[in-house]
Amino acid sequence: MRKLTRPVCPHPQSLVDRNYKHPLNKKALNDSTYGKCMYCESKVTHIDYGDVEHIKPKAAGLFPHLAFAWDNLGFACAVCNTTKSNKFFNDAPFVNPYNEEPAEHLYAFGAFLFTKNGSERGEITIKEIGLNRPGLVEQRTEKMHAIATAVNACHRINSAHLRQAAFDALMDEAGPDKEFSAVVAAQLRASGIHADASAIAA
Numbered sequence: 001m002r003k004l005t006r007p008v009c010p011h012p013q014s015l016v017d018r019n020y021k022h023p024l025n026k027k028a029l030n031d032s033t034y035g036k037c038m039y040c041e042s043k044v045t046h047i048d049y050g051d052v053e054h055i056k057p058k059a060a061g062l063f064p065h066l067a068f069a070w071d072n073l074g075f076a077c078a079v080c081n082t083t084k085s086n087k088f089f090n091d092a093p094f095v096n097p098y099n100e101e102p103a104e105h106l107y108a109f110g111a112f113l114f115t116k117n118g119s120e121r122g123e124i125t126i127k128e129i130g131l132n133r134p135g136l137v138e139q140r141t142e143k144m145h146a147i148a149t150a151v152n153a154c155h156r157i158n159s160a161h162l163r164q165a166a167f168d169a170l171m172d173e174a175g176p177d178k179e180f181s182a183v184v185a186a187q188l189r190a191s192g193i194h195a196d197a198s199a200i201a202a
């Protein structure tokens, strides 16, 4: 998970009309995550269309009054959205990457996310949204092997100039548009390669 910036709502009238899935609004949310799930950082648009996510559940008895509130909408993969479902814990709400810095609650170590500084919200977020589910761990592991191979290849480039260019390209893999960027940023740091501070997330 990494910090996101909430875009301006491009079509507020649709929310007034009780439509939270207007294509313009969904596209703005999708663009704000670079087509990734706001929770697990999977690229979702090439496997499904992604879901408009209600950060606080819209179910009856919970937050139905927030069903059409722009600040309560996000973009998530179908698995995270389904796993999260109507869960909500008043005393420890899920980490909301649009409103806060996830790195204060979570950190990546290897292919797993862990709770930072005992954060109960971080722990509940990992557990209840399934951020260490087997499919994710498998995909992150594959990504980490590819990064490790690329790091070694960079080190073996003889020309200092070409080597630096290769490292710079590798650091792009921790950019906000890249899948599992928080995991990759942590791996690059552990490899002694420092991406710029803005690329570092959980």
Ligand SMILES: [Zn+2]
Binding pocket: 037, 038, 039, 040, 041, 042, 076, 077, 078, 079, 080, 081
């Ligand atoms: Zn997800």
